[in-house]
Amino acid sequence: MLSIEQLSISRHAGSTDFQVSLPSLSLELGNIVVLQGDSGCGKSTLLEMIGMILKPDQVASYRLSFADNSIDIANIIKHNQQDKLAQLRAAYFGFVPQTGGLLPFLTVKDNILLPLQLLRKRLDQQRLQVLIEKLGIAHLLNKYPKQLSIGERQRASFIRAIIHKPLLLLADEPTSALDPYNANLLFNLIIEQAKIDNIAAIIVTHEQHLVKQKGLTVLEPQLINKQKAIFSLKEQGSHND
Numbered sequence: 001m002l003s004i005e006q007l008s009i010s011r012h013a014g015s016t017d018f019q020v021s022l023p024s025l026s027l028e029l030g031n032i033v034v035l036q037g038d039s040g041c042g043k044s045t046l047l048e049m050i051g052m053i054l055k056p057d058q059v060a061s062y063r064l065s066f067a068d069n070s071i072d073i074a075n076i077i078k079h080n081q082q083d084k085l086a087q088l089r090a091a092y093f094g095f096v097p098q099t100g101g102l103l104p105f106l107t108v109k110d111n112i113l114l115p116l117q118l119l120r121k122r123l124d125q126q127r128l129q130v131l132i133e134k135l136g137i138a139h140l141l142n143k144y145p146k147q148l149s150i151g152e153r154q155r156a157s158f159i160r161a162i163i164h165k166p167l168l169l170l171a172d173e174p175t176s177a178l179d180p181y182n183a184n185l186l187f188n189l190i191i192e193q194a195k196i197d198n199i200a201a202i203i204v205t206h207e208q209h210l211v212k213q214k215g216l217t218v219l220e221p222q223l224i225n226k227q228k229a230i231f232s233l234k235e236q237g238s239h240n241d
């Protein structure tokens with residue numbers, strides 16, 4: 001389970017500051033929450049803060065609990081233990097960045113296998129095969145990222161993000177470059193795979209229709225004076241559309 005209390009950061013844009021905060025979030029492994037909101041409201045900032053890519057100004061509590069373990073991430077952040085944070089990210093987190101984030105000098109297959117190599121974990125060949133087939137990228141495995149469309153890179157990037165069965169998947173608009181058919185396919189697969197592998201997932205998405213169709217929990221910001229975004233769970237039934 002992921003549990004966070006009072007996580008916040010201030011971003012400095014010229015002479016003004018923009019604060020992004022998350023008062024409270026609890027997310028069970030296998031469950032999904034989506035981040036929605038207007039452009040510039042702080043979705044990527046929040047995701048990067050949760051992913052320990054951006055250092056928060058404040059964090060009262062941040063824990064990742066699984067089996068008999070409970071990792072006090074807030075404590076590691078507060079003590080600025082970068083090595084430990086890097087180890088945690090590699091072992092327990094999976095990222096799908098907005099543009100795919102594949103390494104240009106590795107083939108698609110080597111990109112996908114990289115997390116396992118870094119962790120010295122064995123590849124589950126059958127699982128890889130299933131994922132590759134589901135996402136239709138078998139013919140791209142020996143190509144380099146620059147030979148792929150952005151949408152193809154996003155699909156490969158998703159497999160790379162979950163190949164090591166992380167506890168938490170963080171995806172920043174993973175379907176933004178896909179046509180409706182493939183967006184639907186990838187979105188469904190993310191939800192399905194999170195359940196199968198017991199991964200908690202936080203997904204930034206503008207796919208309102210799919211979010212509604214799947215009845216997913218939404219985290220959205222309340223904007224205060226265009227200077228502060230406070231993210232909280234949207235109450236069921238408060239859809240405007």
Ligand SMILES: Nc1ncnc2c1ncn2[C@@H]1O[C@H](COP(=O)(O)OP(=O)(O)OP(=O)(O)O)[C@@H](O)[C@H]1O
Nearest residue numbers: 011012013018037038039040041042043044045046
């Ligand atoms: N590197 C940065 N340094 C300073 N301010 C930044 C930086 N990146 C983003 N910001 C500011 O932080 C705020 C939130 O940006 P963020 O990228 O998190 O929004 P977003 O909701 O993900 O937007 P989009 O949907 O357009 O991707 C914006 O006001 C932006 O100008």
